[in-house]
Amino acid sequence: MIKRLSLLLLLVGLFLINPHCANVEQNQNIIKSVTVKEVPFKDVSSGIWKKVPVTQVNVIPQNMTLPSLQTPTIQYINVRSVHNDNWIAFLLEWEDKTRDAVVDVNKFTDQVAIQIPLDPKNLPAFMMGNKGGRVHIIHWKAIWQDDIEKGYRDVQTLHPNYWVDLYFFSEPMIYAEGEFPLQPTTVDYFITPEALNYIPGAYARNPISIFHRTQPVEEAMAEGFGTFTTQPKQNATGWGRWEKGVWKVIIARPIVTDDPNDAPISGKTYIAFAVWNGSDKNVGARKHYAPWVELVVEK
16 A cells, blocks of 8 residues: 555655646646737737637746745736737636735735746746756736836835934935935935945845836746756846736737847747746746646747
8 A cells, every 4th residue: 555655745746846747637738829029018909819819828826945835815817929920929817806016024926927948848846947958938916017107106105103313325415304304306316326326225236226228027947956047138028917816918029030049939839837926925836827838829
C-alpha cells in the first residue's frame, strides 16, 4: 500500500512539474486570435470584441511555492484575441467584487498577467519557465493605471494626517507650518538628484518606483521561480476597466519586434495566465494561474 501511494505521489509530481504532461488536459482549450483592421488598445467595450470567439480559461490557486494561495476567489478568465499586421491584443475578463488599486499595509492591488514561451516547440514549465526555457511576461496592475489616470499618489493620499517636517530638496524649500504641513505640489520635486539620494527605489530605476508612469503594464522575462526580470525595452501596452464587479483588461504588444526577449507570435504558440484578487490579499506568488493554453493566430 505504501509503495502504491509513493508511486501515485511521484506520478502526480511529474504531472505538475512536466509542462508536456500538463498540456494533456489544457490543450482541449484553444484561443483563436482573429484578424481585424484595427486593434482596440483601450476600448474594452468596443464592438470588435463582441465579434470575437471567447475561450473560458479555468484558473486554480497557486500551490507549488510559498506563499501559496489556499482559497481561490476567481474561477476563470474569459479570453478574446485580435490582431492585425502590426499588433496582437488580448481582452481578459473576470469577476471581482471589489476594485482594488491601493498598496498599503495589508492592502494589495488587482493584477493580471500573460505569459508566452520564447520557444513554443520546446515548452518550458508554465510556472515562469525554467533554466534554459525562457518566457515573456506582460503584467498589468490596477494601481499603475490609477497612477496614470489620477496622477502619482504620495503617502498623504492614503494618510491625510501624515506629517512631514521638511522637504528640503524642493524649490522653494517646504516646511511644516500651522496645523498641517505644506506638501509638494508636484512629483517633480522627487526626481532631482538631491531627492533621489533619499529615494533608493527611484534612484535604482525600479519599475515599481516610477513617478511619471506612461503604461500600466510591465514587460519581463523569466527562467523559473525568482527570476522575474524587467526587460530593458518596453513595447507592450495595456488598459483596464472595472464595472459592476467585472474587470476587463486589454494587453497588447507588437507581433514582430527587434527585441530578442520578446516571444515570437505567429501561427501556433502557447499562452498562460495569472490573476490576483487584491481584496483577498493576493500578492506575489499568492495568485491564481492557468497552465499553457494553445494560441492560434489566424491569417
